[in-house]
Amino acid sequence: MMKKLFLTFALFFFVTLCLSTVFAQYEPSMQIGLPEGAIARFGRGGIREITYSPDGTRFAVATTIGVWIYDAQTGEELDPITGGHTDRVYSAAYSPDNKTIATTSRDGTVRLWDARTGKLQKTLTGHKSWVLSVAYSPDGNTLATGGVDDTIRLWNAHTGENIKTFKGHTDNVSSVKYSPNGDTIISVSGNGTVRFWDANKGQLINTIAGYHTPIAYSPDGRTLLVTSNPNNNEHLVIKDTIYAVHMLNLITGEPVKRISSLYYVNCVAYSPDGKIIAISEGERFGLWNATTGKHLKTFIENTHEVKSIAYSPDGKTIATASWDGTIRWWNVQTGENIKTLKGYIYINVGQTIKYSPDGKIIAITESNEISLWNATTGKHLRTLKGHESFISGFTFSPDGHTIATGSTDGTARLWDTHTGESKKILVRHTNHINEPIRIDTPVFSPDGKTIAARSKHNWVWLWDAHTGKTIITIQGKFSHVRRYMFSPDGQILATNSRGKPVQLWDTTTGKNINTLMGQAWHIMFSPDGKTIATTFSNNLVQLWDTITGENINTLFAPNAYVTVVLYLQGKPFAITIYEDETVSLWDVALGHPIKTFERHGDGIQNLSK
Structure with missing residues (x-):
């Protein structure tokens, strides 16, 4: 519970920083059906399927967040159906009389909506997990649905009653369809089997595989x-x-x-x-x-x-x-x-969302592209296209005029934020058989003059951010460099491999200045750049002198399962969270706890020193 509390504080802090621009106005479609607490929506979700209304006058796009309706002749966007489901939408179907749209969702429900007004009419429950597919019978009286619980369920389309449940699949039912005469239901499973069912009796007629x-x-x-x-x-x-x-x-x-x-x-x-x-x-x-x-x-x-x-x-x-x-x-x-x-668009695992430094633009990765959105109106501005494979990460320059990207296509690129133009390809990195090697998220120096990036195979480059010229190329002593960070003055680059020592590099000469001889997962410079704090595992924090590489102090919290380091007013502090739901605040320089927060009941009741 305390972990959740801490993460809530962290999220609030992050959001407060990010939402520096007041949202003045939005596109209407960006505000309909928002979950509680949300301010605006960017994009309409990822497309699941598309369908015409039976009379051909309307066109529906089922996305991960709802159903978007268009006039089939003019393409004019009509009122969308959003906001009812509590999780991802998977499928949608028009009733034969054009009056109702049925949707299925990851929330385990089937919902029926008035196709004209978007008003929720009924919510059907019964599936034990995600509902993946829906189909109306040709006469419009019955709904068939299939889900992750391996079942097909039939519902009275008017009352919402669960009429029958077909069992037999041994994997999720990803698609259900009625035959044109309504006598047969075809279902397809994730393991490649197709089953034919008597729609009236619920009997299995045939099974084919592959x-x-x-x-x-x-x-x-x-x-x-x-x-x-x-x-x-x-x-x-x-x-x-x-x-x-x-x-x-x-x-x-x-x-x-x-x-x-x-x-x-x-x-x-x-x-x-x-x-x-x-x-x-x-x-x-x-x-x-x-x-x-x-x-x-x-x-x-x-x-x-x-x-x-x-x-x-x-x-x-x-x-x-x-x-x-x-x-x-x-x-x-x-x-x-x-x-x-x-x-x-659909924000999936692996995608990244970032604000421009002035808070006016939101950038979102979409496979091998980045879409830019106006953070005030929610309008799509432009898309950065050029990478041949997935974008592994990107960064805005401090002035917001440039975006640097890294990709699994082996390249790092610079883009003009305002035109979307590809300004320069910084590197094309390949192995001995000319296969591309992934370039990870580039990092700008604090003054924006230098860019650093690393490859999957332990190369680190420094480039002039204006000319794109390579300043130095670094190969560290330890494999799989995971993180790299500029010192506040940009004169030093710190790199580390997971669980390996941190290496410090002179960004002008490329010379290895120091190696901090301790294991590290995370690194953080002090605001003046004179010290570096590193963490290892969940319970070890070490403080280092940047110039000499000397270990100033080591803090060990043996039972902590989360440890976070932060600098406040130039001093290093650590927050540790324990299994017994207590939280301690540590002075890293002195190596001892300042306060311990204990949870009682539904909140923090006691503060002990």
Whole structure:
């Protein structure tokens, strides 16, 4: 509990520093459905799937935070459906009468919304874990859902009652769909099995293995499209056509036709008349003849993978959603990109969000790009494009005019914050067989004149921030340099490997000034740069003289499970947290505790010296 309390204080401190700019006004869509305490939303979440309303007048984009509705003819954004679910949204479906939208979520619920007003009508509970997929029966009276609890559940779409539960899958149910006549439900599991169920009796009709989502029914209900992607983590061209789209007989489950691919198949869709199949494979998206399997047309090449496809009910338009957060509408006959919408992002593990020094811009990593947003209005400003692989980290220059990035493509780059232009590639780092080696987050010196960055293989570079010229290249004595920090005056660079001694380098000459002979996980310079505090494990703090490398003092707190060091008014202090929920404040220079905070009941009741 005390750990949570401390982290709460830390978070409050961080937010106070970051939100230095008062948020004056916002885009309307950036304020709808915000969780309690939130001020604004940047972006509309990551795209899960896209769908037209049955009458073709509206278009819905299901994202991780809600459903965004558009006029299908004009592309005008209408009122979104957000704010009900308490966790990530996974799927959405229109009712056949266009009046309701059903959504599923990681919060374990299914929610029904008025498609016009966005008002929540019902919340359906029963799944024991995340609900991944939802589908309406053709008559609109029943909902089918599939989830991580390995079950398919049927619900009365009007009352919300759980009618039936189908069991049999041994892995999460990632997709459920009704046949066009409503008699059969198809479910696909994470382990590659496809099951056919009698929708009325709940009986298992057939099971086939070796296929994956996505799935698509032919409009006549006779065939089913499934995909085979043997290695779900690869999106690379291979010698043999082991990736494919399979057309299965809906009655027997036997393969009828196979469309081979050299690429991972992302998604598929039938045209409304059943004559054409739209397929996203690798980094292209195109159309195939459903009878002959012949490739007809390619819409886009060498772009971000299309993750969802939706035909308009009249078959004249195709909407696609891509991993780059864009939605595009295409004229089926001409292949023309009619309209493009942007702004769909999802902050995932590994992504980074940072404010510019003046608080006016927020930067967010998105795979191999960085999107910049106006911190006052929430508007998307521009996107920094150029890296060929994931961005491992980035930093604003002290004046905010430049952004430095490192990437798994082996490069470090400088960007103009205001134009988005790539100003310079600082380094291209490869191994002996010319494979790129990751460059981690670059760091600016306090005066902004120098940039430091390290590679995965223990190289550290210093560059002139204005010219991009390499000042020095450092190879440390210890492998896997994890952290590097400039002294306040920028004259010294400290580097450390996890659990290894800290090395100090002269940033002008590149000479190794000192090695602090103690194990360290974290390092921190004093404001005047004369001392360095290091921590190791959860209970050891050491104070060092920067010039001589001498160990001034060592603080050992044997039972602490969290230790944090900070300088206050130039003096080093440590905060230690213990399993018995007490917290101690230490004077690192003297090596003894100043106060111990003890928790009683629901709060801190006693302070003992």
